[in-house]
Amino acid sequence: MSVPEQQDDLEAQFAQWRQYVQSHRALQPSDVDELEDHLRGSVDGLVELGLHPDEAFLVAVKRMGGLDELSREFAREHSERLWKQLVLAGDTGRPAEDARSRRDLWVMLGCAAGAAASSKVPELFGRQWGGNDADSVFYALNISLFALPWLAGFLAWRRRASRVVIGVLAALFALGAVAANVYPLADSSQSVVISGLHLPIALWLVTGLAYVADDWRSSRRQMDFIRFTGEWFVYMSLIGSGGGVLIGLVFGTFNAIGLDPGDFVGKWLLPCGLVAAVVVAGWLVEVKQGVVENIAPVLTRLFTPLFTAALLALLVAIVVTSHGIDVDRDALILFDVLLVVVLGLLLYSWSARDPLAPPGLFDRLQLALVISALAIDVLVLLAITGRITEYGTTPNKAAALGENVVLLANLAWSALLLTRFLRRHVPFAAIERWQTSYLAVYAVWAWLVVLIFPPVFNFR
Structure with a gap:
């Protein structure tokens, strides 16, 4: 099929989807236009990743299921061709x-x-x-x-x-x-x-x-x-x-x-x-870019409540027992790994979320997770600062201090943006922009530790 023919077929599918949505719910034309604009953006992104336009359309519609139930029904009725994407490198019938x-x-x-x-x-x-x-x-x-x-x-x-x-x-x-x-x-x-x-x-x-x-x-x-x-x-x-x-x-x-x-x-x-x-x-x-059953939402919805409960239990235990946080090397690594895993879980969840979906219960659960991680980060920072003041610094303590400051800044601003998003003061895209822009901070910090720390501490 030539490129013009592919484009004509794609436009026909857009028209079929639009007719389906309009016939099953009383929507304002502006609402349908907004949905279609989002759908077209998703299709364009999938095509750039190498999918055929026909398959990209089906994948994008399926992914919109979380935003619009009619899109989910539409995808269910028109998804017989989508199973081709489950084949790693099978015969698609398109030589190119x-x-x-x-x-x-x-x-x-x-x-x-x-x-x-x-x-x-x-x-x-x-x-x-x-x-x-x-x-x-x-x-x-x-x-x-x-x-x-x-x-x-x-x-x-x-x-x-x-x-x-x-x-x-x-x-x-x-x-x-x-x-x-x-x-x-x-x-x-x-x-x-x-x-x-x-x-x-x-x-x-x-x-x-x-x-x-x-x-x-x-x-x-x-x-x-x-x-x-x-x-x-x-x-x-x-x-x-x-x-x-x-x-x-x-x-x-x-x-x-x-x-x-x-x-x-x-x-x-x-x-x-x-x-x-x-x-x-x-x-x-x-x-596997074309597989619509993305594993990210399943994993994040399973582990986010578990990690939130674990962090809250840790905070309660610290308050009840009045035990401070140990700051030896193994403990520092453990707490930093915990915070990094929590942040990774949040990033994974946000990367899979439909940016146009309204705030919901799961977003509030994520805010609780961010605030819990933020509280633990503050406690770790206080413990590290106290030990450095009392006994001096070492490469491990300096690296842990800097890493927790980097994480603290990200978690604090993420908590603020999530709160404003839940109150519908900012779009979800603001959270995405913050996280992607912060990747440069992680890169600079990692290279700083690798290149600068060893000579600064005399290769100790």
């Missing part, structure tokens, strides 16, 4: 799209193989996976450099990124390699820990630049990357679970015939499979 799908598959396999091969290159220079302490430190600092450049390369190829973007990506990954390998960090150095935690964050946000490519100023594309991050994590978890079963079967079956697969699993299957899975999970998110 089938060829593109096959190219994506082969490029992904090439990038995954490149990631696996790069994880073995250090062995040529005497670095052994699972070797001595120095080798363990080396792999802890460099593991993200074996995988993320290949994922970024796949995304940049899929987005047809410009040479400028590719050059910036190469420079930032090179900077990460320098930071991981040039500084004289001892095996027991605190800087090893904080660099090992922050470098993957910095490089993941670099990968985000490959995802948005030349559209890096777009808040919508940045929010898409947040959704990509959440769904990538889900796929990585599923792959990891399957990998654990595979390793168990390998050990069981090889031991049954008198062979020990420990060396193969420890030196080949684990490192190669781990970095290759990073690329494969990214590819799965990309090819």
